[in-house]
Amino acid sequence: MSTTVTETADPSGSTAAGSDAAPARPRPELRSSRRKALAGSLANVSLAAYFAFSLIPIVFILALSLKSNADQTTTYLAFSPTFENYRTVLGIGDGGSSYVRFFLASLVTSVGAVLVSLAIGIPAAYAAARYRFRGSEDLLFTLLSFRFAPELAVIIPLSVIYQQLGLYDTFVGMIWVLQLVTMPLVVWILRSFFQDLPAELEEAALLDGYTRRQAFFKTVLPLVRPGIAAVSLLAFIFAWNNFIFPFTLTSSNAQTVTVSSLAFLGGNQVQFNLVAAGVVMAALPPLVLALFIQRYLVRGLSFGAVKS
Amino acid sequence: MSDLAIRDLRKTYRTKGRPEVHAVRGFDLEVDSGELVGLLGPSGCGKSTTLRMIAGLEDATSGDIRVGSSSVVGLPPQRRNIGVAFENYALYPPLSVSENIAFGLRARGKGDRKKRVADVAHRIGLTDILDATPVGLSSGQKQRVALARAIVRRPDVLLLDEPLSHLDAGQRDTTRRELRHLQQELGYTTILVIHDQEEALSLADRVVVMNDGVVQQVGTPDEIYDDPMNLFVARFVGEPPMNLLDGAHQADGTVRLSTETRVAVGDVPDAVGPVVLGVRPEDVVLAGEADADVSGVVVVYENLLEHGLLTVELPGAEERIVAQTAPGLGLEPGREVSLALRRDRTYLFSAETGRRVR
Numbered sequence: 127m128s129t130t131v132t133e134t135a136d137p138s139g140s141t142a143a144g145s146d147a148a149p150a151r152p153r154p155e156l157r158s159s160r161r162k163a164l165a166g167s168l169a170n171v172s173l174a175a176y177f178a179f180s181l182i183p184i185v186f187i188l189a190l191s192l193k194s195n196a197d198q199t200t201t202y203l204a205f206s207p208t209f210e211n212y213r214t215v216l217g218i219g220d221g222g223s224s225y226v227r228f229f230l231a232s233l234v235t236s237v238g239a240v241l242v243s244l245a246i247g248i249p250a251a252y253a254a255a256r257y258r259f260r261g262s263e264d265l266l267f268t269l270l271s272f273r274f275a276p277e278l279a280v281i282i283p284l285s286v287i288y289q290q291l292g293l294y295d296t297f298v299g300m301i302w303v304l305q306l307v308t309m310p311l312v313v314w315i316l317r318s319f320f321q322d323l324p325a326e327l328e329e330a331a332l333l334d335g336y337t338r339r340q341a342f343f344k345t346v347l348p349l350v351r352p353g354i355a356a357v358s359l360l361a362f363i364f365a366w367n368n369f370i371f372p373f374t375l376t377s378s379n380a381q382t383v384t385v386s387s388l389a390f391l392g393g394n395q396v397q398f399n400l401v402a403a404g405v406v407m408a409a410l411p412p413l414v415l416a417l418f419i420q421r422y423l424v425r426g427l428s429f430g431a432v433k434s
Numbered sequence: 435m436s437d438l439a440i441r442d443l444r445k446t447y448r449t450k451g452r453p454e455v456h457a458v459r460g461f462d463l464e465v466d467s468g469e470l471v472g473l474l475g476p477s478g479c480g481k482s483t484t485l486r487m488i489a490g491l492e493d494a495t496s497g498d499i500r501v502g503s504s505s506v507v508g509l510p511p512q513r514r515n516i517g518v519a520f521e522n523y524a525l526y527p528p529l530s531v532s533e534n535i536a537f538g539l540r541a542r543g544k545g546d547r548k549k550r551v552a553d554v555a556h557r558i559g560l561t562d563i564l565d566a567t568p569v570g571l572s573s574g575q576k577q578r579v580a581l582a583r584a585i586v587r588r589p590d591v592l593l594l595d596e597p598l599s600h601l602d603a604g605q606r607d608t609t610r611r612e613l614r615h616l617q618q619e620l621g622y623t624t625i626l627v628i629h630d631q632e633e634a635l636s637l638a639d640r641v642v643v644m645n646d647g648v649v650q651q652v653g654t655p656d657e658i659y660d661d662p663m664n665l666f667v668a669r670f671v672g673e674p675p676m677n678l679l680d681g682a683h684q685a686d687g688t689v690r691l692s693t694e695t696r697v698a699v700g701d702v703p704d705a706v707g708p709v710v711l712g713v714r715p716e717d718v719v720l721a722g723e724a725d726a727d728v729s730g731v732v733v734v735y736e737n738l739l740e741h742g743l744l745t746v747e748l749p750g751a752e753e754r755i756v757a758q759t760a761p762g763l764g765l766e767p768g769r770e771v772s773l774a775l776r777r778d779r780t781y782l783f784s785a786e787t788g789r790r791v792r
Contacts, residue, residue: 260450326524329491332511333518334538334587345526 191402198399211403215390225404228386233411234297235372235382236365239304240358247312248354252346254313255320266313273310277370285374295376303371308361315360319353320346355422363412383408436502436590438465438488438623443497445483445647457483459647461497465591470617470624472638474631476670480647481627485593488625490514501590512541517589517622519580521596525568531555532564535582542587554586558616574605581613585620592622598633610637631671635659643667660779665788668712668781674743677718677755679711680785689782692750697727699780702792708785715743717776718757726772728755735765746771 190198192207217223253259254266284303285294293299323346331341372382387408390400416423443461448454458480465471473481486492488499490511499506506514525534532551539547555561558578568576577597584592597613598606614637617624628634634641635655643650643658643666651663662668668676681689681697688696689711697711723729730748742759757773765771782792 324520324522324524326520326522327526329489329511330518330520330524330583331537331541332491333489333514333516335512335541337512340541348528349526 187402187405190399191406193399193402195397195399198397211399212407215400215403215407225383225386225407228381228383229408231297231380232366232382232384232408235300235304235380236362238297238301239308239365240361242301243305243308243312243361244354244358247309248316248347251313251316252320252342255317256325266317269310269313272306277306281370281374288375293375295379295381297380299375300372300380300382303375304365304368307364307368307371311361311364312357315357316350316353319350323349352422355419359412359415359419359423362415366408366412436623437467438463438591438625439498439500440464440484440488441498441500443484443487443499444495445480445487445492446495456647458487461644461649463642463649463652465623465625467623468621470614470626470637470639472626472628472634472641473644474628474634474641474670475644475650477629479644481629481642481644482595484644485518485595485625485627488591489516489518489593515587515589516591516593517584517587518593518595519577519584519597521599523568523576523580525576525579525583527568530565530567531560531571531579534568534579535560535586538583538587550586554582557620558582572605573600573602574609577601577609578612581616585622590623592617592624594624594626596627596629598628598630606633613637632673635671643670645670662712662781663790665710665712665783665790668783668790672714674715674756674758676712676714676781677753678783679748679751679753679755681709681711683707683709683782691728691748692752694749695728695730695751697775697780699777699782699792702782704791709791710783710785710788712781712783713755713775713779715756715758717779718755719774719776720744720757720759721772721774723772725774727775729770729772730755732765732767732769732771734767735763737761737763744771746773 185203186201189203189205191211192209193200193205194208194210197205213219215223215225217225254262288294288299288303291299293302327345327349328341331345332338336344367384368382369384372380372385376382376385383404387401387404390397390404440461440463443458444456445458446454446456461480461484463471473484475481483492487494490506490509490513494507497507501514501516506516526537529537532555535551535554536547539550551564552561555564558581560575560578560582563571563575568579571579577600581594581597584594594613598609601609610633626634626638628637635658638655640652640654641658642652645666651658651667653661658667658671662671662676665678669678679691681691683689683699683702683706684696685706687700687702688698689709690696691711699711721727728748730746730751733745733747733754735745736743739761742761742763744757744759744763744765745754746757747754755773781790783790
C-alpha cells in the first residue's frame with residue numbers, strides 16, 4: 127500500500143517543479159498504467175501463493191506415498207524415496223492384491239453410473255428444457271434435492287432395502303444408487319445447455335424436411351456435445367470420489383477403491399504410506415480424463431459465446 | 435410459388451385452471467401468387483402465432499389454410515413445403531454458409547445440391563462468404579443466409595419473421611430495399627411478420643394490421659395510411675402519430691373539443707355524440723386567422739431540420755395537437771398560433787366502438 131501512495135504523490139511534485147509548457151496531461155495515464163501493472167503483479171503473487179497453498183496436500187500425499195515405514199510419520203521432505211508402498215499395494219511379487227480389483231470395481235461403477243445417467247438424463251434434460259408439463263418444475267426440483275439432501279439421511283433405510291432386494295454389494299446396486307449423485311448433475315447442467323439453443327434451429331430443420339427425431343440428432347445433439355463432455359467428466363469425478371455409498375452398500379464384490387484404501391488403517395498397524403500410495407493411484411483416472419476432455423470442458427463452460 | 439388462402443383461422447391456448455387465451459381469432463386472408471403481405475401489429479397481437487400456424491410449427495385450433503389448391507392443415511411442417519427465415523436466423527454455428535444453405539436439401543436428398551446452392555448464393559449475393567461460418571458474419575449477412583436457406587428448396591410460400599429487427603439503422607435501409615428487390619425478382623408468395631409500421635408500409639404490397647388476435651384492417655399501404663378503418667389502425671400507423679382529439683359531434687356539423695374550441699367537419703350521418711377527431715400532423719397547417727379551424731398556444735417547437743414539429747395547446751381541450759411544419763420557424767412557447775386542418779384528411783371515429791364514422 128505504501129508504495130502506491132508515494133507513486134501517486136511523486137508526479138504532482140515533479141510537474142510543479144518542471145516547465146509549465148508540459149502540463150500534467152500524460153501523467154494520470156502513466157499513473158493508472160503503473161497502478162494497473164502493480165495490481166496485476168499483486169494478483170499474480172496472490173494467485174501463486176494460493177496455488178502453492180492448494181498444492182500442499184498433493185505434495186504431502188505424494189511424498190508420503192514414497193516414504194518407507196520408518197519415515198511415514200515424519201513431515202519433512204528429505205527422505206530416500208521408495209516405490210515399495212506401490213509394490214505392496216498392487217501386490218507385485220506377491221501374487222497380486224485386491225487393490226486392482228477394487229480399482230476396476232470403481233471404474234465399472236463410475237463409468238456405468240455416468241452412462242446410465244447420460245442415457246436417461248439427456249432426453250430428460252431436453253424435455254425439461256423444451257416442454258412445460260404438469261409437475262415438470264417439481265420433478266426437476268426433486269431431482270436437485272438429491273444433491274443437497276445429506277446422503278447420510280437416506281443411507282440406513284437404503285441399506286436395509288438393498289439387503290432385502292439383493293442389491294447389496296452388487297454392481298447394479300452401486301450404479302443405481304450413484305444415480306443420486308450423477309443424474310441431477312446431468313439433467314440440470316444439460317437442461318441449461320438445451321435452453322441456450324434456440325428452438326428455431328430444430329424448427330428450421332423440421333421445415334427442411336427432417337423428422338422430429340432427425341432434427342434432434344442432427345441439429346441439437348451435436349451442439350451440446352461440449353456440454354455432454356463436461357458434464358460426463360463432472361459426474362464421473364463425483365461418482366468416483368463417492369465414499370458413503372460404497373462404504374455402506376458394498377462389502378467385497380463391488381467395493382470401490384475409495385473404501386478399500388481404508389483397509390490399510392486397521393488391524394495391528396496403521397500404514398499411512400500405503401494409504402497414500404493407494405490414494406495417489408486412485409486419483410489418476412479423473413486426472414487423465416480431465417486432461418483429455420479439457421478442450422471440450424473449456425468450450426462447454428464458455429458455450430454462451432457461440433450463440434448469435 | 436402458389437397462392438395462399440386462410441379462412442377463419444383460430445388459435446386458442448387452453449391451460450387447465452386458467453382462462454383460455456385467444457391468440458388468433460378468425461384470421462381471413464387471401465394472398466395472390468407472388469404477392470408480399472405484411473402482418474403488422476404490436477407484440478403479442480398474434481402475428482407470429484399466425485405465421486407459425488401457416489408453417490405448421492403450431493397447430494391451428496380451427497380454420498383452414500390452403501396452399502395452391504390443397505389444404506395443409508394437419509400436415510407436419512416437413513410436408514408443407516413452406517420456407518421460413520426466422521427472426522434469430524436459426525443458422526447452424528458449426529457449419530459454413532454453404533453447408534447451412536445446403537442443410538435443407540440434404541433432408542430431401544436433392545441431388546443437384548452444389549448447383550442449387552451456388553445459384554441461390556449468386557442471386558442473393560453470398561458467393562464471397564460461402565466458406566465463412568455464421569459466427570463472423572454481420573447481421574445483414576446472416577439475414578441473407580437465412581433467406582437463402584429458406585428459398586433454396588423452392589418453397590411454395592415464403593415466410594419472413596421480423597427480418598429487419600436485429601439490424602442497425604443503416605443496414606435496415608439497405609436490407610429492406612434488397613429484400614423487396616429480391617422478393618420481386620424471385621417472385622415468391624411471401625408473408626412477412628413485422629412490428630415496425632414504417633417498414634411494413636414500405637415493403638409490403640398489402641398490409642394486415644392485427645391487434646389482440648383480431649385483424650383490424652387489410653389493405654394496401656396507401657389504404658392503411660389514408661383510410662384507417664378504426665382508432666387502433668389510426669393510432670398504430672404513422673410517425674409522428676396521428677392527432678386523436680376527444681370531442682362531441684354536434685347537430686350543427688361541428689366537433690366540440692372543449693367549450694372554447696370547435697372544429698367544423700360538416701354533416702356526418704349518425705355521428706352526433708362522443709367522437710374522436712383524427713388528423714395527421716402533416717395535415718395540420720399554420721394558417722391566417724381567417725382560414726383557421728382552431729387556435730391555441732405554442733407549447734414547444736422542435737426543429738428536426740427536415741421539418742419542424744409544433745405542439746399546440748388548444749384552450750380547454752385535454753389533448754395537445756401536433757402540426758408538422760417547415761423547419762426553422764423558431765416559434766417561441768407561449769405564442770398564439772392559428773391552425774387549419776385539411777378537411778378531406780380529417781377523420782372521425784366513434785368514441786364508443788372505435789370504428790370510423792367519417
